[in-house]
Amino acid sequence: MTTAVQRPALVRSSDRMIAGVCSGLADHLGWPVKFVRLGMVLACFAGGAGVAFYAWLWTMVPTADESAKRNARRPASPIAPAVSLPPTAAAPAQASTAYDAGPSPAVHGGPPAAGASGGQESGSSSRAGSASGFDATSADDSWGGSALSPWFSFRKIQYGKEILLGAALLLVAALLIARQFGVDVPLGTLIPAAAILGGAAIAWMQLDETRRAGLVDKTKADQAGGWVRLAAGLALVVAGVLVMVSGSGSWEQTWLALLASVAVLGGVALVLLPWGLKFWKDLETERAGRVRETERAEIAAHLHDSVLQTLALIQRRAGSEQDVVRLARAQERELRAWLFSDAARESGLLADRIKSVAAEVEDSHGHAVEVVTVGDTEMTDRHEALVQAAREAMVNAARHGGGTVSVYLESTAGSTEIFIKDRGPGFDLDAVPDDRLGVKESIIGRMKRHGGTAAITSSSDGTEVRLTLPSASVDAGDQRNNDVRNGEAKQ
Amino acid sequence: MNTNPDSGTGRRVPVVIVDDHTIFRSGLKADLDERMDVVGEAGTVEQAIAVIAESRPEVVLLDVHLPGGLGGGGREVIAGSSALLGTTSFLALSVSDAAEDVVSVIRAGARGYVTKTISGKEISDAVIRVADGDAVFSPRLAGFVLDAFGTAPADIADDELDKLSARELEVMRLIARGYSYKEVAKELFISIKTVETHVSAVLRKLQLSSRHELTKWAAERRLL
Numbered sequence: 050m051t052t053a054v055q056r057p058a059l060v061r062s063s064d065r066m067i068a069g070v071c072s073g074l075a076d077h078l079g080w081p082v083k084f085v086r087l088g089m090v091l092a093c094f095a096g097g098a099g100v101a102f103y104a105w106l107w108t109m110v111p112t113a114d115e116s117a118k119r120n121a122r123r124p125a126s127p128i129a130p131a132v133s134l135p136p137t138a139a140a141p142a143q144a145s146t147a148y149d150a151g152p153s154p155a156v157h158g159g160p161p162a163a164g165a166s167g168g169q170e171s172g173s174s175s176r177a178g179s180a181s182g183f184d185a186t187s188a189d190d191s192w193g194g195s196a197l198s199p200w201f202s203f204r205k206i207q208y209g210k211e212i213l214l215g216a217a218l219l220l221v222a223a224l225l226i227a228r229q230f231g232v233d234v235p236l237g238t239l240i241p242a243a244a245i246l247g248g249a250a251i252a253w254m255q256l257d258e259t260r261r262a263g264l265v266d267k268t269k270a271d272q273a274g275g276w277v278r279l280a281a282g283l284a285l286v287v288a289g290v291l292v293m294v295s296g297s298g299s300w301e302q303t304w305l306a307l308l309a310s311v312a313v314l315g316g317v318a319l320v321l322l323p324w325g326l327k328f329w330k331d332l333e334t335e336r337a338g339r340v341r342e343t344e345r346a347e348i349a350a351h352l353h354d355s356v357l358q359t360l361a362l363i364q365r366r367a368g369s370e371q372d373v374v375r376l377a378r379a380q381e382r383e384l385r386a387w388l389f390s391d392a393a394r395e396s397g398l399l400a401d402r403i404k405s406v407a408a409e410v411e412d413s414h415g416h417a418v419e420v421v422t423v424g425d426t427e428m429t430d431r432h433e434a435l436v437q438a439a440r441e442a443m444v445n446a447a448r449h450g451g452g453t454v455s456v457y458l459e460s461t462a463g464s465t466e467i468f469i470k471d472r473g474p475g476f477d478l479d480a481v482p483d484d485r486l487g488v489k490e491s492i493i494g495r496m497k498r499h500g501g502t503a504a505i506t507s508s509s510d511g512t513e514v515r516l517t518l519p520s521a522s523v524d525a526g527d528q529r530n531n532d533v534r535n536g537e538a539k540q
Numbered sequence: 541m542n543t544n545p546d547s548g549t550g551r552r553v554p555v556v557i558v559d560d561h562t563i564f565r566s567g568l569k570a571d572l573d574e575r576m577d578v579v580g581e582a583g584t585v586e587q588a589i590a591v592i593a594e595s596r597p598e599v600v601l602l603d604v605h606l607p608g609g610l611g612g613g614g615r616e617v618i619a620g621s622s623a624l625l626g627t628t629s630f631l632a633l634s635v636s637d638a639a640e641d642v643v644s645v646i647r648a649g650a651r652g653y654v655t656k657t658i659s660g661k662e663i664s665d666a667v668i669r670v671a672d673g674d675a676v677f678s679p680r681l682a683g684f685v686l687d688a689f690g691t692a693p694a695d696i697a698d699d700e701l702d703k704l705s706a707r708e709l710e711v712m713r714l715i716a717r718g719y720s721y722k723e724v725a726k727e728l729f730i731s732i733k734t735v736e737t738h739v740s741a742v743l744r745k746l747q748l749s750s751r752h753e754l755t756k757w758a759a760e761r762r763l764l
Contacts (some may be wrong), residue, residue, distance in 0.1 A: 191631065417657075421683035421716045423691065453716025455679055461691055468717040510723065 061112040062413045073113075108251075178356040241289040248285025251278055355383055377414040378537040382408055399465065400434070402456050406440045414447035416454055424460035432465065434499040435518045439467045441491040442514040446471035450511060463518040492516075553671045554576040556595060558588040558617060559633070568601065568633075571660030576667055583639040585609030589620040597628060598671045599620070601663075602650065604641050618648040623651055623687035629670045637685075639684050648746050652676025675743040678716040682715035685742055687751075704742060711738045 059077040075082040092099030289319035359380040366372040400422040407418040450471025457468040496503040501518035553576040580595040584586035585608040604614040630650040
């Protein structure tokens with residue numbers, strides 16, 4: 050029993066001779082592939098048992114790809130991170146081999162309405178056992194759904210199918226044995242009937258899978274294998290019906306019957322076409338609805354984690370204006386970033402870096418820092434120094450200045466400039482003692498060391514720090530010219 | 541600081557506030573000082589067009605994102621009130637800093653654009669400025685203009701609508717750096733009126749320029 054827990058899932062391997070059944074089985078059981086294959090071949094001579102077993106596993110066992118796809122879908126759930134935990138730890142030892150064959154895509158005749166996660170869960174790896182079931186229900190419950198009871202009925206039906214299949218096989222065996230003992234079995238009727246049943250079963254399995262897959266995963270719906278299976282089921286049913294109706298008569302009769310039935314089918318198709326189209330449209334609508342639902346769940350989860358928490362915090366801190374402003378600003382920034390930026394913009398660009406530094410200063414000092422950027426450039430070590438100098442200037446502005454701190458970044462081919470302006474009372478740069486590292490060292494000295502300049506203008510209206518960093522290609526001469534032309538170096 | 545003779549004589553500027561959030565409308569109403577008079581409010585595109593046509597305000601404070609109409613929001617309100625554009629000015633308000641929103645509403649005919657986090661004093665000054673026929677540029681809007689038109693001054697040969705003059709660039713840069721109009725005037729040794737003229741000229745270029753890069757640029761910068 051304990052070994053069952055550690056076994057890899059029973060899936061059809063991609064390392065295949067025919068359908069990957071044997072190597073999948075070998076992986077699952079931990080036996081050498083050769084022996085499994087040999088055993089299978091030998092079993093084929095035992096009255097074709099090997100063929101039947103192989104065919105059965107072929108139909109019932111998902112391929113490795115399918116299985117992985119289903120498993121991969123589960124952690125995508127934005128609302129219940131717990132769902133994405135591997136179920137192995139909690140998997141009970143009840144995962145017997147009989148159960149292992151269970152979760153094939155075909156077995157779920159249960160209500161497809163059991164909910165997205167329910168449907169996905171039950172299609173997941175065979176070892177998931179009741180652990181995955183638990184996950185599914187907890188995820189659903191957290192959203193107010195009561196998936197518990199549908200899911201259990203789902204399980205019952207799943208076993209019911211197994212039993213049904215076993216019973217059918219037993220019946221066949223009994224019939225064959227009865228024939229051996231000389232009982233007259235009307236095989237002429239039974240074989241077409243069995244063909245009809247089998248074909249119908251295949252077709253229904255197919256329909257079930259297509260529907261479920263269609264709701265969950267668009268790419269599955271147009272898999273060629275599905276059509277082949279549908280066609281096979283159809284052919285079996287038609288052949289069975291024909292043989293049955295024509296009473297296993299001559300070819301001519303069968304042929305006529307075939308023509309007639311094709312005509313009837315055509316007529317029926319013509320009548321049912323609008324209905325079929327409507328069904329397809331409904332399916333599309335439902336699919337779109339599900340996508341929307343997922344999106345909404347993601348948004349709800351995000352708002353819950355961010356905005357609602359902040360609002361609660363703001364209510365508790367309503368007394369402190371500064372705290373409220375800081376919380377509101379931080380939340381606004383976070384929400385904006387989430388709404389309007391995509392991952393591709395997480396690049397090492399200067400504007401983003403300046404914005405994040407400004408956000409940091411804003412958070413730690415509770416002063417609004419407005420950033421306006423024009424143009425952008427790649428970050429380099431020199432630009433990092435520029436950012437650090439700008440950060441120091443912002444900290445100073447937030448600490449000593451009043452009101453909003455304005456930061457303006459302009460990046461052109463020739464140089465990068467950053468302006469940091471506050472509306473504080475201003476200060477006299479010459480009066481700043483030499484041991485105060487803030488301005489002299491962190492801003493002016495740092496810019497000089499990296500080939501840039503820093504200029505500080507201060508009056509009673511406020512202070513403006515201007516940082517200029519020429520592009521690496523521009524040589525020192527141009528840089529000096531820049532300074533002269535700009536004419537604002539009032540150090 | 542404003543040279544508006546009207547505000548001195550106690551005449552109050554009639555204002556209509558268009559915003560779908562009642563809380564925001566009442567907050568804004570409380571923020572506006574005694575120089576202006578709220579003569580109407582609206583919460584949807586249809587209401588806004590009707591209220592504006594009926595009350596003929598001098599200034600409309602217009603939210604960019606509005607329900608109703610064809611989904612065009614503030615832009616649609618301006619388009620629907622185009623007959624009044626000579627007498628009524630629109631000042632766009634938004635929580636959004638997205639360049640696309642800003643540029644589209646300015647190009648529809650708004651005289652300025654401010655974000656909703658603006659303080660009560662600033663919004664009152666902005667309303668008066670718009671009522672005087674001037675344009676209101678926030679640092680961010682100036683940044684957008686610089687980004688869209690480029691930071692190189694226009695040559696004389698260029699189509700003047702597609703580029704900013706050297707002086708206009710200077711003004712825009714200072715505004716982007718957080719300077720008030722007064723500070724810009726002081727910095728450049730020009731009068732406030734001249735600053736306002738430059739800003740209005742930039743606004744006109746922003747509205748009239750057929751540069752297709754402008755639209756393309758705005759679309760690209762939807763993600764701020």
